[in-house]
Structures are given as structure tokens and as C-alpha cells.
Amino acid sequence: MPYKRPLSAAVSLGLVLATCSAHAAAEFNPEISLILDGRYTRYGNDSEYELPGFMLGGEAGRGEQGFQLGHNELVLSAHIDDLFYGKMTTVLADHDGATEVELEEAYIETLGLGAGATIKAGRFFSGIGYLNDQHPHSWDFADAPLVYHGLFGTQLRDDGLQLSWVAPTDLYFKLGAEMTRGAQFPAGGAANDGQGAYALFAKIGGDVGASHSWQLGLSHWSAKVEGRTSGGHAHDVALAGIPTFSGDSAISGVDLIWKWAPDGNASEHNLKLQAEYFVRDEEGTVVMDDGTAAPESSTYDGQQSGWYTQAVYQFMPRWRVGLRYDQLGADNTVVNPIVLAESGLDDEDHTPRRKSIMLDYSRSEYSRIRLQYARDEAYWDDDNSIMLQYVMSLGAHGAHQF
């Protein structure tokens, strides 16, 4: 087989082929993917959900009993042109029997602005913490860690602007800053003309040999909160009013991820260790809004914190097992004892804890079935819960974050 071809001819052939492949890719524009999530849940008790010492908001809660749908998401994304990327995620979820459409994310992001900088604008999950900007379908457990329930109402997202920068160093180093509306829990009220929340985060990471990789993150978030409502001490909200907080709120956190796979080949065995800690400081006023002219109110100075640690091990292809431990703590000073008792800020000298174990099976990278058991001591009424969940994705092949 003689091989002799002038360089230029080969290259022009290459260009023709390259153009063809670009056409093929264009057929997939925009990328559409659908996440299907359903579950069966069994709780040992039917108590109202609460985390003593925490004013719950957002989507915090343990969900319904029995058969139900989880987060079913429709995701559209594409390179808009050579400078912008866009993504929208809509969630279809059942709330009290009605199907609601929720715009979970809708943002644009620059592509290669230069010098390692990226600007994101729109509605997005904040870059703080590790789990926060990951979609629930890529979590390793069927539910969020307690600290995410307690501090963020499961996940912190908001409308605004994010600027991030990756350093030109061999050690991965990323800095990010966000300025957002401040309308979503744990902010609230879109104080300061709709630009009331700020976040800063830094991540460093690298490899240790071929088998290990790690990432360490530091985060800080702060907001001027105006009239943030929460569920409070749920059983007598109607009687006592809706706890409404105004003041300053700040959250700091640290997260560490360590992944191991023999020779960096994760297909047979791999291990993922993960831990996050957050602490929130708040200072201001809590009003028990009951519709009257003179509701109960109190000054409030508090600190709530929490951490979790988890390990997920793939012990054979397709099969993984995971363990997670959650713990929370609160130290709140609320002058008015009625507000303390009814707002949910009283920690009742209880340390919320939870232990979870999960087993999941992935037929392919697009499908996963998970069984999870939790010993939940988050509130007085201890609980044993069982969840059986499926998470499947159809359509475009999404690339996953570390």
C-alpha cells in the first residue's frame, strides 16, 4: 500500500471533513436533555418536619410519603455564538396536588472571555460550597445534606451576576464573586433595590499521583435581608404568625472533596470522600407576622452551623454504596420568649443528627436506581426512613463537574 501524499492535499481533505463534522454537530443545537426522577418514600412517623434552632425556608423539608415524583427537569443548552453559552433548566414538580413549572436556572455564560475569566448572568446556583451548584440528579444521595436544608432551603440560587477567574497556575486556583438580587432564601425581600446579596468563593485543587485528586473550597455569602418569611414551628403557625426576619445574614463555609481510583481508572472501583461545613451568623429582628397591627417581635442574634461527611464507593462496575453523617447546631439569642418558642429558633437543647446509607445501581451512565435508608434524629421524634429512587436522563450527553 503506497503512501505518498503532499502535505497540502492532506490538509485540504481534512478541512473538507472538518466542515462536514461541524454540520453534523449543528444538528444537535440546542442540546436538550430530560431528567426523570421518581421515588417511593416511607417514614417511621408522620410528624411535621423541623430542625430545632433553624428558621426553615426554600424547599427544606423531607417530602411526602409514598409514591411521588421528584425533580423532573427539562434542560436546554447550547453555545449561542462564539462568545456566549446559554442554559435553561425548568423543573416540573408537584406541590399540593398541582403541577408547577419552576424556572430553576436560566443563564448565559461567556466562553473564553480571555485570561481565565468567565462571566455568568441570569438565574443560577451559587458557586459557594461543593454540592450547591450541582443538580439534584447528580447528587450521591436521594436528598440534600441537613446543612443545605437548614441554611439554604436545599440549594442557594438567585438572579444576578457571577464573575470567576481561573489562575494560570499548575495548581488549580479559582476565584469567584457574585452579586445577586437577594430575593431567595436565606436572603429575602430583594433588599437594596434588588441587589442585596453577595458571595465570594475560592477553590484550589490538584492531583496526588495518578490515583488521587482533590479540591478544597472556601465560601462566603452575605445579604441584607428584608422580610424573609419561614415556616417556623410548623404546628401552630396559624396561631402564632409567620416568623419574618429582617437584618444581616452571613454564611461562611469550607468544603473538601477527595477522589480515588486505581491508576485514575474509575470504571471498576472508585472512592469519593466529601465533607462540607457552613456557619451562618444573623443579627436583626424577628416579627411573628399574624396579620395584626402589633405582632410579637424580638431582637435576634444567632448562629447556626452544620456539617456533613460522606463516602461513596463503587465496589464493582455499576454498583455503589454510600454512607453519610449529618449534624447541625444552633446558638440563638432571642429576647422575646414567645418569638423564641414559635419562630423555630429555639434549639430545645437538641443536636440534629442523621445517618444515611445508600446503595445504587447504574445500568449505564444515563440511568440510576437507588435505595436509601436514614436514621433521622434531626428533631425530637426520631425517624427511620426508606427511599427508593430512580434518576434517568434522556437526550444530550451532559458533561459532569468534578
Added chain:
Amino acid sequence: MKRLFALLGTSLLLTAAFPAAAQLNVFACEPEWAALATELGGNKVEVYSATTARQDPHHIQARPSLIAKVRRADLVVCSGAELEVGWLPMLLRQAGNPAVLPGKPGHFEASAFVVRLEIPQQLDRSMGDVHASGNPHVHLDPRRLAQIADALAERLITIDPANAGHYRKRQEAFAQRWQQAITGWEKQAAPLQGVRAVVHHKDWVYLFDWLGLVEVGALEPKPGLPTSVGHLAALKAELEKEPAKIILHTAYQNDRAARRLAQMSGVTVVQLPYTVGGNERTADLFGLFDDTIERLLAAAQ
């Protein structure tokens, strides 16, 4: 707001503190492209391979160290044809490096420069992990690799015109050595013509296309799906009707299924290097094909 400005200021200072390196930073997705970039670039390029021969290029984590490498890359050299679809787009989006985005000279997809095989007529995930653009494992045909080398040399010249002469000289020298090697390999591998083989994954179509081996089945029932007892039994039954000489797998694939089928059918198992670094004798692309052909010949006898 003040914080934002402080952050920007720090960023600019840090950027100024790390001036661009004199060498061209090449980020290769797989070891074969790292080896090719080294052949063509010599001491004018600093090459980093994102993966090793012990890792499955379909399944790589978009880990922090890789983002940092892409951030500093002047040229990204990958297989393309969706081989890296699960991780490369994430690296590119995170790294914020405009020079290496698709469509830019700094983004080179090898499979775009050759005629690809196994382009599916129909796409459906029930067929397993098939690639819309065809089979991406193009480097295992040295004739195609020669075409890719020509294109990559041109690309290096485009990005680094100051060293055009250097790249052209190296490309010419490589093309000549490579052509001689191909002639030798083809002579040596003549007995492999028509040899029937079971493969683990469809990694070998281009090698078989070149040497005339015949693929009679795969250990994976569908591309990307692990084998099953039932599938192995079906393969064994087929092999009884029409025997094969060898069962092939790579260093990054578990050899359990291959050994099981070998026990059941008596067919010889061969672990091929698949890429540069796949065993101790494959330090470069020449070694890769020397070793591959020797192992195939030994097993096919």
C-alpha cells in the same frame, strides 16, 4: 462592590506575574496525541497528556488539575468524534481559555481529518454508547495517523509561525520514518490478513481495517455496556460454529470477561497496548505498532 474590584485587581496582578512560557503548551486528551505532538514539536512544545493508557478515555473526571492545564494550553489535541464528550466540554467551559475552544486554531480534533468508520445510520441509546460521528479510535491505523500528523504539523505552524521551519522539518522527517515503518509493518503483518478476533470494546476497527483482521464479536453486548453471562454463552456458541484466533482487550479494561471466554472457548487472550504507554515497550508511536503487531502475530500462530 468594593470586594469585586479588589478581586479584579488581584487577578490582574497575578496574571502579570505569570508571563507566557516560551514553549507552546500542548494539552493532549490521550497519550497517542501527546506522543504525536512530541514527535512534531520536539523541544518547542511542552506536552501534557490528560490521560494514561490505564484510563478509559470515555470516562474521565473533569478534575481540577485538568482545568488548570487547559487554562494554560495553547493547543488542545483530542480524538474528537464525541470520545471526550463526557469531560472535555466541561474543561473548556471552566477554564476560560478562548484560544482552545472549538473552531479556534488551538482546538484540534484528530478524527476530523480522516475518513471515519462505523458512522451510525440511526442513533438510539438502546444501541449503547455509539458515537454520531463514527468510531473515534482513529489512531490505530497508521495511514490515518499519517494524515493526522500532516494536519497537526500545519496547525502547529498556524499557532506558532515563528517556528514554522522547525515544525516543517520535523514533520518531513517523521513522515519519512513513519512511511518506512508502515511498509515494514505491512510486510510483517501479512499473516494477520483474515485472522478472526473477538474484541472487548470496538476500539480496534481502524487497526483491523488496516491489517485485514476480522472482528467476529465483542465482549460488550452493546458499546459501553459490561458483558453478561448470557452474552458470553452466545459468543461461545458462535465461536463453536466459526472459530476465532484471538480475544483482544486493552490495559484499561478488566480482563475477567476475556479470560472467561478464553476458558469456555479455548481462544487465546491478548492484551494490546492500545496507546503509547500501554506497556513497557511502547514509549512512542513506533513502539506502539511494533509491539501491537508482534503480539498479534504471536497469538495468531
